[in-house]
Structure formats: structure tokens, C-alpha cells
Amino acid sequence: MMTTPIAAADARPGFIARTRSLARRLKRDRSGLALIEFAFSLPIFIGLGFYGVEVSNLAITQMKMSQIALNMADNASRIGTLNATLGAKVISEEQINDVFQAAAIQAGAAGIYQDGRTVLSSLELNADGGQTIMWQRCKGILFDDSDYGPEGVTSVNEV
DSSP: OOOHHHHHHHHHHHHHHHHHHHHHHHHHHOOTTTHHHHHHHHHHHHHHHHHHHHHHHHHHHHHHHHHHHHHHHHHHHHOEEEOOTSSSEOOOOOHHHHHHHHHHHHGGOHHHHHEEEEEEEEEEEEETSSEEEEEEEEEESSOOOTOOSSTOEEEEEOO
8 A cells, every 4th residue: 555745744743733833933933024025125126226327327318419419519600711702601521520520529438420420501591581401411320311301401480
């Protein structure tokens, strides 16, 4: 006659009593409760911490790119050599390249030309009161067009 392991365990004297006693002691024991609660909440706090780090990184990167664009526009507005006969500024490709180079230096490790694209446009007022894109220069690996359109596009100011 074969006995099952459960039947063999029941055959030992006091097994059930010892099991019940152990279960009661474990039910009353609260010594590991804080550790278990901490283990359950740790992934949530780690996730919130990384979320905060990423949101702050996004804000800093957005601010840095905004400052680069602002300085690029400021530098581009200052370039040009005054032509005495025409009474207007003449802008050379070397001066435009200097503006792009200054933006790359300011960006540093952000790599605006390896991961993105900058578009420098010259706008002039037209007879309709709008603006015409006279020329554009782009630099960067990303293949996005200008949000304002290609060269020669005219927009009318709606007042």
C-alpha cells in the first residue's frame, strides 16, 4: 500500500498543530511590513523621479534651442556690408556661414546640425503690406522644409 506525501505528513504527530501555530505567528508578525510596502512603492517613486528628470531635460533643451534661434536671428540681422551706391546691405555667403557656425558653437554637444535643421530666411516688405521671402539658407541633416514656404513666397498681412 502506497501512501501519498500528504498522508505521510498527516501521520506525523503534531504537524497540523505546528502548522496552525506558525500561521498564527506569521499573521501577527508585522516586522517586515514596512519593507514590503517600500518594495511595492519603490518602482512608482523611481518612475516619478525619472519622469521629473526627463521633463526638466526637455525644458532645458527647449530653452537652449530657443536661445540658439534667438541669437541666430540677432546675428543674422547684424551681418552685411553697406553698399554705398545702392544704399542697402550686401550679404555674402561667408557671412551667412558665420551665422550658422556661431549657432553650432553655441549649441555645443546638442548637435543641431547632426540631429536637426536650421533655416535662415530673409524677409522684405512687399507692395501689398505683406512679406516676401527673398532668400533662404538651410543647414542640417534633417530634411524638413521651412514652415513659411520656399523662396519667393509672399504673404499678405491681414489687419
